[in-house]
Amino acid sequence: MEYILECRKIFKSFGGVQALRGVDFTLRSGEVHALVGENGAGKSTLIKIISGALLPDRGDIFYMGQPVRIDSPRKAQEIGISTVYQEPLVYSELSVLENIFLGREIRTPWGNIDWKREEEQARSLFASLGLPHHFLREPMGELSVGLQQLVLIAKALVYEAKVIIFDEPTAILTEHETERLFTIIRKLRDQGVGIIYISHRLEEIFRIADRVTVMRDGEVRGEFPITAVDRAKIVELMAGKLLVEEIARRGVKGDHPLLSVQGLTRRPRFFDISFDLFPGEILGFFGLVGSGRTDVAQTIFGLFRPESGKVFFDGREVSFGSPEEAMQAGIAYLPEDRKVQGLFPIQSVAYNISVAILRELVRRLGIVDVRKERDIAEKHIRELNIKTPNLKTRVYSLSGGNQQKVVLAKWLSVTPKLLILDEPTRGIDVASKSEIHNLIAHLADQGLAIMVISSELPEILKMSDRVIVMHEGRITGVFEGPEKTAENIIRAATGERMAVTGGVGV
């Protein structure tokens, strides 16, 4: 038996859409096999089939050399295939112990749950992963997201998983948590577990994977040992064409700062933040999760009150008490979590685009001008190239990239002067990402001041005219021109205070 898991000629369609067209995928025990592809490439469908959430239309799955029919998530778990999802699926109110054993309780002869033996087993599991285990009796909700994910890995091991699927596990982890996760994945691999690893972050794949399979349009476009491929090749296969990582800017930076922040402080999130932002400029904010970037942005936007410091906007000192005031003044903020803060998923595309300007669309007697609403929506759909069947399509049915464009359109409809973008391309496929980058550049060229917060270094390097790096609530570096290098930014982000160069007002 060469492979623990073998998928042969898997086909799956939804309605008229062919999601998988004869996909072959294999996994050995003791290897990390990365699966990459844009949204819509078919990797989620494949994973759902392997984890029992979907049945294939055609094709065979062999598990430990035998043909199997995986018809439910439960069945998958029972035969030893576990999935760790991007957002950990946890019971926040229940204890860590229950989260591990729910559905596979250890029982006493009476059929009661044997808490003691469960705890013993959990302890030895955690010890084998090199994790602390003092929190087994605490409610799951009190653990950090990173720890929750590790608990779910422990859960997979309780099910004696021989195959573990990681679906974008690092998307919400801090740097430190990511490192710990990698250590554990390597440990699992060395213990003979077969691991399927899905991520949009290609750098990670080169660090952790042994093999990589690239999918596009429901087909496998290539499968390589990781040592036989490079980033450019993978991106090329994913996108179908090589994406240019440079962005053309016309450079029309204004003379007077639109936004000027002086000594802004809100303990313990950030301290003494000062910077200027000019019309037509893209200012990148880089830092690890928790470095305070988002807090600064949200404070400027009026979601929080600063303790001290001044904000000047458009030539006068401001202190926004609420997001509404900030919006009135001409600031738009595109939040990090588009599902929670940015979209009304079951409403139409048109509704989502116009919801922020409903007041302006009102005609006599308080009736919304539907035609005007439609015109505005159509204009943005055209300009942002939003791929939607029509205006009435509900937003949840669009792809991640197009959903993000809808959020962007919503904020552009208020015609802001300052646009704050918080992780604008998180979890979005490569092609949409590139499209959004071009859009942002285009907006800046039209004279908008733009603040981009991102955890992705390539994005920051590509987009920003100037980069501010934060670490633990403080600015540790400002880089512009030839100083704007990956090495400089990483050094500042890890806490090394850099000589401040270029720019104004720091």
Added chain:
Amino acid sequence: MTNTGFRKVLRRREFTVLGLIVLLVVLFSLTTERFMSVSNLSNLLLQLAGTAISAIGMTMVIITGGIDVSVGSTLGMASVVAGKLLVGGYSPFLVLLSALGTGLVIGLFNGTLIAFGNVPPIIVTLGMMSILRSLMYQLLGGRWISGIPPAIRVIGLGKWLGVPISMWITVVLIAFFTYFLSSRPLGRAIYAVGNNPEAARVSGIDLRRTTLFVYAILGALAGFAGLVYVARTGIVQTNTGSGFELEVIAAVVLGGTSILGGRGTIIGSLLGAFLVGIIKNGMVLLNVPALSEGLVVGVLIILSVMIDVIRARGERS
């Protein structure tokens, strides 16, 4: 370590409710003469039994994130069935089975529509409340049932060691279901379903069966409470049990069960039932107009859910 453990106990809702109960007991025994009398206290316990029994089931329903506003009508319907059979001279055992059965069937009906039909619980049970009430009217034809044989009334009125028999039954049920919720896999699954249905589904918990189960149990318990009601009062009317659902939901919500699902204990609900019962009882003794009793209970429900929601918000950020 013990310090944090003790603090956790202090922070629990059950402790707050217990504190409130003690406060009210002190208040009412100082302001009224009759509150602390044996007859009043045993009367209080008699009235509480039905609420507490139904609250056991309601706790489980609310933990799954559901609600059942038809419990009052279920209790009423079961007491009509029990009353008719008792007056007809059927054996107490058969009557017990019929009361339980009536409640069970209603609960299964609710549960099926909610679990398999995906109809929101509030709508299913609101409809059921109205349907049952009109059925009761049909069955009773506007008349009362009275003349319940004394033999059965021992369930409602009898005492053992000075405590009403209905209260003893309540205690046994509470002990059993507390054990069930804390130590049996199905009991724990109820919390899982309410806390994170998606995760529960992926862990192989049968959402539908769990949902059906909690509504069925609540129905059966409300049916039993109906029998206890008949045995205590000796009378069944068309409006028997109306408003009872509010009392039960109040008890559960005050007792710390989260209306958002995933959290709650039966002991908490029992304390909640005591709190509501004592407030009602004390206000009667103080000669406060009956209207303000509903006012106080209503305000308490809203307040405790507000605390719940604010707490959930705090945990998310």
